[in-house]
Amino acid sequence: MSVIDLGAYGPDFTADPYPYYAKLRASGPVHEILTPEGIPAWLIVGYEEARAALADPRFVKNTSAVVDFVPLEVEVIGPNLLGVDPPDHTRLRKLVAGEFTGRRVEALRPRVVQLAGELLDAMAPAGRADLVDAFAFPLPITVICELLGVPAADRDSFRAWSNELVAPTGALTEREAVEGFGGYLDELIEDRRAAGPADDLLSALIATRAEDGDRLSLPELRALVYLLLIAGHETTVNLIANTVRALLRHPDQLAALRADFSLLDGAIEEGLRYDGPVEAATYRFAVEDVPVGGAVVPAGSVVLVGLAAGARDPGRFPDPDRFDIRRDPRGHLAFGHGIHYCLGAPLARLEGKIAIRSLLERFPRLELDPTGGPLEWLPGLLIRGTRRLPVTW
Template sequence: MGAVDLRAYPGFNADPYPHYAALRELGPVHEVFSVPGEPFWLIVGHEESRAALTDPRLSKSAASVGAEMFGVDVIGPHLLVVDPPDHTRLRRLVAREFTMRRVEQLAPRVQEITDELLDVMLPAGHGDLVDALAFPLPIIVICELLGIPSGDRDAFRAWSNEVVTPTGFEESRAAIQALAVYLDELIEDKRCQGPSGDLLSALIRTRAEDDDRLSAAELRALTFLLLIAGHETTVNLISNGVRALLAHPGQLADLRADFSLLDGAVEEMLRYDGPVETATVRYTTEPVPVGDVVIPAGVIVLVGLAAADRDPARYPSPDTFDIRRDTRGHLAFGHGIHFCLGAPLARLEARIALRSLLTRCPDLAPDPSAGPLDWLPGMLIRGVRRLPLRW
């Protein structure tokens, strides 16, 4: 059987889940392609995906197979493109500052920002939830956390969009280059300013017990990762979650009636239609058996997080949205050493945004005049560009 062309699947971008289910019926892994270029291998089974996310034969470093990762030469090495021991060292240094305690201390400020955004949003009676709430909330939070000036957020939004959903090779590379220049200047400014309370200043000065510290390139790359991953996933967690609730009015009514269900609802949103469709690329350093198939050495592998979390072998009736479901083991934030460092912050922002929105908008509903949804392209980020609603 040759590589499966996902472009031939009608409506794949809008609803990939039936197509993932069809592939999963044939086996847990398939050679596929979705854009012109070399095929890659896609894992769609839950058990197999969980195992792949911790398999050392699946390297995050393109150099391990003699390849180059797009943009790494410009932005530098970060947590998603290196293996142990480099990954272990980088994660240890950043984890010293990106703690659960720091995240929990953000809750009052996240609530304040949410209330301010809703104060501006609600008088209109209708609008785009992405533009009004789902995007500005996490970008304000991560920029304040890192100490990025508020006046730079619009430029950053344009760069970020081009990085995660590129319109072309040259456009994406230009965005990465612009971000690299901006971050170098920002880091140098903070070095000169001396200690302050933001995370980036702390990362500049953090040292391990052995006096290890982040290099200039590592600081730039890590800040790039925290900025991109620190808001793109949360934007789509919020908007995808609202879409799921509105499509399931019974579940929405249950949540409105009992907000003690909110934590479980957020986890079900992550499982049912999470913001990251496939994990970032891995490379086989040797042949890797998956089920009855052997993935050859030296090829790209994508772990289908969205596909895995709809696997009926792990979750009964996986296409049913159920905020009371036991979602333990979902892979929306990954698994193993590359588990998302920002997961606690994303969960915090989603809980506050959803509770505030549902409390203040009792008549929240899709805007019937808005036309079809505009889905984000590609297989990395799952979501829509706009979410027109009435409230």
């Protein structure tokens, strides 16, 4: 099996990776690759193989299980849920899962509706906007910041840090971004501890205790808040923007949704499947030789589970390149699968539904701005989306 250099595909792959994934999948569900950053890895592109890999304990998240290397964010900030394995993962997830109940998420609905309305009010007079900057970004960032109790004045700072970590612009080095974020979180947590109990998620996480008295250490708390702030907005920004872009590029589907908002749940789920916000899951590492789809992934290998690739597998989703909001997209992997399934999925779905319905109701003539220029796609294999989405109404 030859090594596939994804970087050699150039900007066409970044803009539309799906034909490349289809070609790879036609010759097998797993391939040895070089990532666009030049990292050797095994990429899983078949749906069934991807789903199985996400739940396979032989593919671990902790780098130290296979190499003597500590990632910069773990060194500076601490180990978060996405980078640990049982029993550590089991313990951390148990400690925090109680703060992500359906009741807590549903209680946010009125505030999300209010925020969406305020953002659309601000947009309306201009007749055109960058939907990412004016709406898709500020909605989820405000929600997660208010949920955690992060001051509004600090949001621009950590947006800059977050951007460099998930889709680098070169404005900061990775170390500058991680250290800036880490120092900020230390101050935030210390301020919240000193202020005493409050009705926000960070205060609840500081105070949370298991029945046996276990609680989050400072590095664990810092790492969890770091993960929530990044994952709590970067993914939802692109859930909203990618789904709107798909609707605007498929006028028949947009018209169907406008005519019947009972299709909204299906539109969100199809958006997640068709062009979801996470292209490939974060790195896993093989702790032993693992057979996958006729190949063997060697012990010590970096493994990338292609969520976007699996979502277009015709063996699971017939006619997968068709965007169809009436499709049954159940089983898509946009939020992962297994023990690392996204804690924030209910909140992302809530925000996505409110955002898209509010936008379409407010602007009946919404369309892509023909004068907006070419789209700039986010680099790398983690977050799928564009830096801007010019629209007009």
